Amino acid sequence: MTDIAALDAADPLAGFRDRFEIPDGLVYLDGNSLGCLPKATKARLADVVEREWGQDLIRSWNTNDWINAPRRIGAKIARLIGAHDDEVIVGDTTSINVFKCLSASLQLDSSRVVLLSETGNFPTDVYMMEGLAAIAPDRISPRLVEPERIHEALDDDVAVLLLTQTNYRSGRIRDMKAITEAAHARGIPVIWDLSHSCGALPVDLNGCNADFAVGCGYKYLNGGPGAPAFTFVARRHQDSVFPALSGWLGHKVPFEFTDDYQPAPGIDRFQCGTPGILGCAALEVGVDLLLEADMSDIRRKSSALGDLFIALVHEHCADHGFKLASPGNADERGSQVSFHHPEGYAIMQALIARGVIGDFRAPDILRFGFAPLYNSYADVEQAVATLTEIMETGSWDTEEFKQKAAVT
Amino acid sequence: MTDIAALDAADPLAGFRDRFEIPDGLVYLDGNSLGCLPKATKARLADVVEREWGQDLIRSWNTNDWINAPRRIGAKIARLIGAHDDEVIVGDTTSINVFKCLSASLQLDSSRVVLLSETGNFPTDVYMMEGLAAIAPDRISPRLVEPERIHEALDDDVAVLLLTQTNYRSGRIRDMKAITEAAHARGIPVIWDLSHSCGALPVDLNGCNADFAVGCGYKYLNGGPGAPAFTFVARRHQDSVFPALSGWLGHKVPFEFTDDYQPAPGIDRFQCGTPGILGCAALEVGVDLLLEADMSDIRRKSSALGDLFIALVHEHCADHGFKLASPGNADERGSQVSFHHPEGYAIMQALIARGVIGDFRAPDILRFGFAPLYNSYADVEQAVATLTEIMETGSWDTEEFKQKAAVT
Incomplete structure (x- = not known):
């Protein structure tokens, strides 16, 4: 039997939990x-x-350095993802930033016309591909292939490959280095969506010779609901491309208010409109907190929390129809564990009603995320104990729990 | 001599000033x-x-109705701009929303290829036109003409006309109804940028048979730095077009996570990524406060404040080289007064150093905005007294005041 208390006592990250608000009794x-x-x-x-x-008031743009918030926070995020400090800028949403990178990547080789991604990618990424292609349907085509067919789809028509490093449903991690190399061998740049990676596991964009990346501020970066997202553009591309979302704050001299767009040097051109300062301020606190921790400690604990969760579910819930949807090998898994279950939605609602909060992803996935800065081994034990009780009593099987909410 | 105290005493909006934080001694x-x-x-x-x-935590998307914030606040803004409550949605920035409307308007008649605007429009609007056109340069062309040549430029190639109702430099108001009618007579939809109008003067989008509009949340709506912006799409267009920025929250069933984009019915399709909830919350307070006031009171006071400012500058600073850059007739002017002056930048810095805050717009414009909810007639008197003192003493003429800051 695993000694849960000993695991928490030996956790080098245990002190971070008290830096967060954790509602009483909630897992x-x-x-x-x-x-x-x-x-x-x-x-x-x-x-x-x-x-x-x-x-x-308005003076804060200068005196409180609001104007540099996107660059300053971007430089901090860069340290979490293996980027130089002048390669990352904060602003807009992940969706918008995907569009910026897609439109920029199309400029690298105008003879290439296909935007390539995989089925089952996070939907907004592929929807943004569709939207961009609809502007120039005679020239640009989106193409989705099954995940296992990505390599064979890397042909000379492909302008850019858009992939997510850690799949939002399964938590499976893509081999960023190998895929980037394979794409580059065919002359194809890659956009990596790091939304489920950044802050949860070591990412080494420059070690992988990455081209473009985007990521989310409100998940493992703890930046708050709808926090600004970020964009990474490798130095070697920055002055060759510009985002089609060519807003005034990406201009070389925004305060000269000229009639013609001239992109700013470097990563600055990937700014668009005025940054949301409240969102930036909250995001910066979350990023600063993460930077205090050692990413290898985060990864080690993340893997251990996931392994423990899987082991306890297998031990206690073996007869209840759960099927692991994530890799069993922690090295292939992000900081989450997912299970298929045909009654997944109602089971998750029953868990939430008992203070264990995960989420449901259609059609049948229960998803449990582990944030090593504030989740404990005791959280995992409590979650599985609650799940076991729900399954043994069948208390999930009510109309109330089957009633879908607006947001799942 | 004008009795300033009497004007403030008779002001029906005077009570609103105390609902705002106004730093001591600041105009x-x-x-x-x-x-x-x-x-x-x-x-x-x-x-x-x-x-x-x-x-x-995550439950707030349902229990605290975060998911409906963009619609709910949009419906409130609709009341300020003559729209139906299902025609406005909050989110992203003005720049991004211009792009959404431009890309959508191109779908109304695919034989039309020109994006038309005027020189001197707010730069981000025309930069976004350029960025969109760069995606499909063989098909789409941006075209800028002098403001007085807009009517003759409305030809059969024009896909959409993009104009700002209240010019950010001069404060001049465009005749929204007449221009929209003229454009419609040539089969051209119009996008109106209301950034310097909404919350400051009555706007009647449906009375003008408007097609699309965008606007800013951090100016007269008092939504905070970088507040979310808004998008208006007339009901008659909503189901015929979609924004190229086709993110997951504009999907018909976002929580089914399908691989193919299907736009939501109505205005919802103009959402893109996850809304910034902190920004939305601050914006909603600002909008709620405006909705307590009578827009005709706001307009009347705005005109009076501007007229008083012009009269006092003419009276006290006639010899100091200021040239009115705004219409003298309040009916043609938004809620600001601008003056040209060759030393405008340094004069504005000197004013700010003495607690009178306006701003400078290149190349030579001093800009003074009047927010009728919190500005008083005494503010106007104090501002002109300070300006007069600066000009009479020449105290603006220092190296310090001529040194340009990052943000002007």
């Missing part, structure tokens, strides 16, 4: 959807609102 | 760039952070 395994609130965020936001906005 | 005439902080925003944001995010 929160949904940090891969919305990360918990860092305690420091409250005071930081109050200061931004009351002093920076309330008192300093 | 803030830059609400057309960043509106002041409503006092109620502080508690609202603390609640969103501490309870909704901190305690309720």
